[in-house]
Amino acid sequence: MSIPASLPLRNDLKGEEPYGAPQLDVPVCLNVNENPYPPAPDVVDTIAERVRQIAPTLNRYPDREHMALRRAFSDYLAKESDTRLDPEQIWAANGSNEIMLQLFQAFGGPGRKALGFAPTYSMYPEYARDTFTQWVTVPRNEDFTLDVDAAIAAINEVRPAMVLVTSPNNPTGTPLPMDQTKRLLAACEQASVDGADEGVHPILVVDEAYVEFRTPGVPSAVTLIDEHPNLAVSRTMSKAFAYAGARVGYIAADRGIVDAMRIVRMPYHLSAVTQAAALAALEHTDEQLSTVAHLRETREATAAWLKGLTYKGRPLTVAHSESNFVYFGLFDDRDFIFNELLRRGVLIRDVGPDGWLRVCMGTDEEMATFRAAFAEVLALAE
Ligand code: PMP
Numbered sequence: 001m002s003i004p005a006s007l008p009l010r011n012d013l014k015g016e017e018p019y020g021a022p023q024l025d026v027p028v029c030l031n032v033n034e035n036p037y038p039p040a041p042d043v044v045d046t047i048a049e050r051v052r053q054i055a056p057t058l059n060r061y062p063d064r065e066h067m068a069l070r071r072a073f074s075d076y077l078a079k080e081s082d083t084r085l086d087p088e089q090i091w092a093a094n095g096s097n098e099i100m101l102q103l104f105q106a107f108g109g110p111g112r113k114a115l116g117f118a119p120t121y122s123m124y125p126e127y128a129r130d131t132f133t134q135w136v137t138v139p140r141n142e143d144f145t146l147d148v149d150a151a152i153a154a155i156n157e158v159r160p161a162m163v164l165v166t167s168p169n170n171p172t173g174t175p176l177p178m179d180q181t182k183r184l185l186a187a188c189e190q191a192s193v194d195g196a197d198e199g200v201h202p203i204l205v206v207d208e209a210y211v212e213f214r215t216p217g218v219p220s221a222v223t224l225i226d227e228h229p230n231l232a233v234s235r236t237m238s239k240a241f242a243y244a245g246a247r248v249g250y251i252a253a254d255r256g257i258v259d260a261m262r263i264v265r266m267p268y269h270l271s272a273v274t275q276a277a278a279l280a281a282l283e284h285t286d287e288q289l290s291t292v293a294h295l296r297e298t299r300e301a302t303a304a305w306l307k308g309l310t311y312k313g314r315p316l317t318v319a320h321s322e323s324n325f326v327y328f329g330l331f332d333d334r335d336f337i338f339n340e341l342l343r344r345g346v347l348i349r350d351v352g353p354d355g356w357l358r359v360c361m362g363t364d365e366e367m368a369t370f371r372a373a374f375a376e377v378l379a380l381a382e
Pocket of ligand 1: 033096097121170209238244
């Protein structure tokens, strides 16, 4: 980083680093929770064809409201979450990162607070910083489940404009059971917002970036949208859908929340190329999701394998995960484990509370390499 002192950088950004996991050229990358399986050749053909079809129109701006894509997400959610929403209850952007930023722009801001439950996704404080929103956290239980009573007490005490809960949570993989989502929603619907008029209540944002990896049959928070105008459920094509490179996230929410986001979005924020590529992949939904069941099995097998291992004579602790990654510890020196794995060509993530590491599920081959490398590193650490 070299930002000359002569530049009028915002005071609160001085000394800050750009966010991001290392992008290293190593054989096995298990660090950013991608789906390791690339699109199949027929999906690639459809993507190329759909982009070719719109290429002659690229002199024009894209559909600002991206209605075709919103209709396609409505169809997707009807199938995936058994809930039919109007396209006006859906909104897409460049990754759920941009969705979240738009939420903070619309509902956060100076004098406003956002409440989250630590440890959780490390971008949330950055959206807060960038929108001058105060970020407040309540600690999760020791097993990373939510302390719902503490959460509700904080909602009433802090009086945030936004309550953010990630399900399954990143980096821990912890799901939020439906009865707890309902309790949080009820608390938000009763609570007031610091600095806002009477009768204004916090919104509850459920970040379901990894939800397709949950146990089949478990309902998503999307099923609650019709009855709850203060609920927003964020989703992405980056994880289970195996489309991180396309940068497409979306939200399902009451149309009031969507309309608020439309105020702060950049004009034509979603390029015609992105819209065409997203629609192409959605045409192949079953194929794009065909690896999810296997990745779930890989997660279960990896968690069971890790549970059988010891570090310095102590069994490893493995957090219950409903996602495509596993969070495990506790290491006296997690940097040592991380760096020794890296030396063996395996990149994982050192994120969240000290002592814990996160590994994302790769292909069978990648997981075999991870296991061999990790066994070696554990032996070294003894
Ligand atoms: N939410 C959570 C919990 C995440 O882990 C991530 C990505 N790591 C995102 C949102 C953002 O993903 P994207 O912008 O690719 O949709």
